[in-house]
Amino acid sequence: MNITANEVLDAKGLACPMPIIRTKKAITNLEPGKVLEVKATDKGSTADIKAWAEGTGHQYLGTIVEDGVLKHYIRRASDHEIKAEKKFEHVIDLEELQQKIEANENVTVLDVREPAEYAFGHIADAINIPLGELDDRIDEIKSDKELFIICRTGSRSDLAAQKLTEKGMENVKNVVPGMSQWNGPVEKNN
């Protein structure tokens, strides 16, 4: 699985509790919303990173194993996301979106999460453009279909929906709450 992270921390060869301590330091230096990859060989680190993320409020995305090295992916939480008020008024809930997808309606799903979040599970055929890159990549979105914007909790997609509407796109809807509650099928990157 090919996953893009904003920073890579090499904690290979380190024993407990050092992988966690290095992770803590690395994530403190990371911008909110960005993704950290932690390379570790400590077998306990998967459970530890998961528990640590839960306790500190950061988002554990997942772990892959490559050549005996564990690669953990964590996204630094941002206060903004937690506190942001949702302003975009055109919303659709997850069930309704799922029905449209199952009915093969002509819909486009735009996933504005970070590529690493997308890699560990996304709606089939969803386009991935992280919120931070939306301005530069707006041309990749076809505006003739209904566009459903999704993120993890509905905050980033709210901002994206506002942005695209300002740029003149119509038929834009924010999917609420987002992938954190999605029960439909997901695809993972290979």
Place this chain on the structure above:
Amino acid sequence: MANSKVAIIASNGGLFDAYKVFNIASAAAASDAEVGIFFTFEGLNLIHKEAHKNLPLPEGREHFAEGFKQANVPSIEELVQVAQEMDVKLIGCQMTMDVMNLDKDQFIDGIEVGGAATFIEFAKDANITLTF
């Protein structure tokens, strides 16, 4: 773990004891908890300038030294440093220091010295309290 508090009493002075204390303390600090350790009786070895660099393995368990090396476990010196960097509060027990005829200069820099009441004051609203 933010807004939570972990209070630890370290009252034994061997290498195993030191790992238990400093691993738990530094993991808690890395999880954003406020952490304080009260070193009393033999626990004072863990912050003694010289002693903490060469703590004894339990009798008959000396062969574990090799295992520590192979697992690349950090040294106690390193863990103490890590704990201090993350603002773990280290409190040496004044009464024990008096009994053992030790003074603050013989301990690593940055420790506080206090009595039981100092620890109790810190621990009174702790979420987790541990004794090693």
